[in-house]
Amino acid sequence: MKRLKLGMVGGGYGAFIGGVHRIASRIDDRFELVAGALSSNADRAAKSAADLGIAPDRSYSDYSIMAKTEADRSDGIDVVSIVTPNHMHAAPVIAFLRAGVSVICDKPLCATLAEADEIARVVNSSSAHFVLTHNYTGYPLVRQARRMIANGELGVIRVAQIEYAQDWLAKSIENDGQKQAAWRTDPAKSGGGGAIGDIGTHAFNLLGFVTGLKTEALSADLHSFGEGRKVDDNAHILLRMQGGAKAMLWASQIAIGNENRVRLRIYGEKGGLEWDQENPNVMSLTAHGEARRILTCGGAGLGDSASDWTRIPSGHPEGYLEGFANIYSGVADLIEGKNKGELLPGIDEGLQGMLFIDTCLRSAENNGEWLSFAL
Numbered sequence: 001m002k003r004l005k006l007g008m009v010g011g012g013y014g015a016f017i018g019g020v021h022r023i024a025s026r027i028d029d030r031f032e033l034v035a036g037a038l039s040s041n042a043d044r045a046a047k048s049a050a051d052l053g054i055a056p057d058r059s060y061s062d063y064s065i066m067a068k069t070e071a072d073r074s075d076g077i078d079v080v081s082i083v084t085p086n087h088m089h090a091a092p093v094i095a096f097l098r099a100g101v102s103v104i105c106d107k108p109l110c111a112t113l114a115e116a117d118e119i120a121r122v123v124n125s126s127s128a129h130f131v132l133t134h135n136y137t138g139y140p141l142v143r144q145a146r147r148m149i150a151n152g153e154l155g156v157i158r159v160a161q162i163e164y165a166q167d168w169l170a171k172s173i174e175n176d177g178q179k180q181a182a183w184r185t186d187p188a189k190s191g192g193g194g195a196i197g198d199i200g201t202h203a204f205n206l207l208g209f210v211t212g213l214k215t216e217a218l219s220a221d222l223h224s225f226g227e228g229r230k231v232d233d234n235a236h237i238l239l240r241m242q243g244g245a246k247a248m249l250w251a252s253q254i255a256i257g258n259e260n261r262v263r264l265r266i267y268g269e270k271g272g273l274e275w276d277q278e279n280p281n282v283m284s285l286t287a288h289g290e291a292r293r294i295l296t297c298g299g300a301g302l303g304d305s306a307s308d309w310t311r312i313p314s315g316h317p318e319g320y321l322e323g324f325a326n327i328y329s330g331v332a333d334l335i336e337g338k339n340k341g342e343l344l345p346g347i348d349e350g351l352q353g354m355l356f357i358d359t360c361l362r363s364a365e366n367n368g369e370w371l372s373f374a375l
């Protein structure tokens, strides 16, 4: 099998999500990491590349040189993963797209709305592909939920409760030099949103992905509990959705006892479903007037939807890495022309996420004023 040649920007020693992308890219064996500008520190970039088996002439200390050099090589990369902090997304995304290289970028799209508009212009004029890793959309049961709602199994959606709760910023660890906390709480690097940008965008994306409904207006209450913290670490958002549905989104990084509690609860006129990322292989489904059913990942009664994206027999847990791998395999299918990437989050979802952050910030500044939301 011919593997796609993958490059990476960010993800060197001590970085978090780059390693997850590398594992995800290899689960279905469709990518080979051959080039990288893995760190903002040239020495660390070179050492990280050597440890990952990247040839010295394909380890770069500057992503713009990497984009140009790889585009000029006959065996240059097909696709690059951008896994740098948010303020360092726009420039490499644009450099690689202009060089004709497809891009997988982690969320949120970037740090500012102006950058988002610029990225969108370049994506829309490029023949290369752009995919944003809202990876929770890769879980089999999340895709199952989306299909069941699209098929009308819950009826018209009335209420959606969606949350992403963590507790790792309950103390201001950014003041003790914790690297991931430091840039996430610095508006110059994270963008204006804190929890709302870092994890609220995942929840917001899931809400649209699963219900298929657009948001029409929102009212936000953002707060920072961390001492001296410049961005929100807790957000409550009310949303009015297309068709009259009401949604409530909670994103928190100070909710002690929660690790990565991504939770979906969706209720329609005919039934309701509930799913929790920390126990992702089960979903509860209740038809009105009937006993609650527990659906399992790849198990009986699901149809093809979830089993299309599971690799092992039901009862063997799959989770975060395999869901992430479903995004990577989707990218391989897209680049190889096997489908049009219908399930993959792309530039529209990226723009919606940035508009979500901006609208929440403006609403919160005005005491939760209801603001319309339209892309």
Ligand SMILES: NC(=O)c1ccc[n+]([C@@H]2O[C@H](COP(=O)([O-])OP(=O)(O)OC[C@H]3O[C@@H](n4cnc5c(N)ncnc54)[C@H](O)[C@@H]3O)[C@@H](O)[C@H]2O)c1
Binding pocket: 009, 010, 011, 012, 013, 014, 015, 016, 017, 018, 037, 038, 039, 040, 041, 063, 083, 084, 085, 086, 088, 106, 107, 108, 133, 134, 135, 179, 180, 183, 198
């Ligand atoms: N999808 C998810 O579930 C998920 C989870 C965590 C993080 N993320 C996103 O991934 C991105 C990275 O987050 P992280 O937690 O891995 O951050 P991190 O601080 O752990 O790693 C960032 C890496 O980028 C490198 N870097 C910075 N500037 C660079 C430059 N100019 N050239 C090359 N490398 C550079 C750093 O040296 C480091 O290796 C963020 O946008 C974040 O929002 C997504």
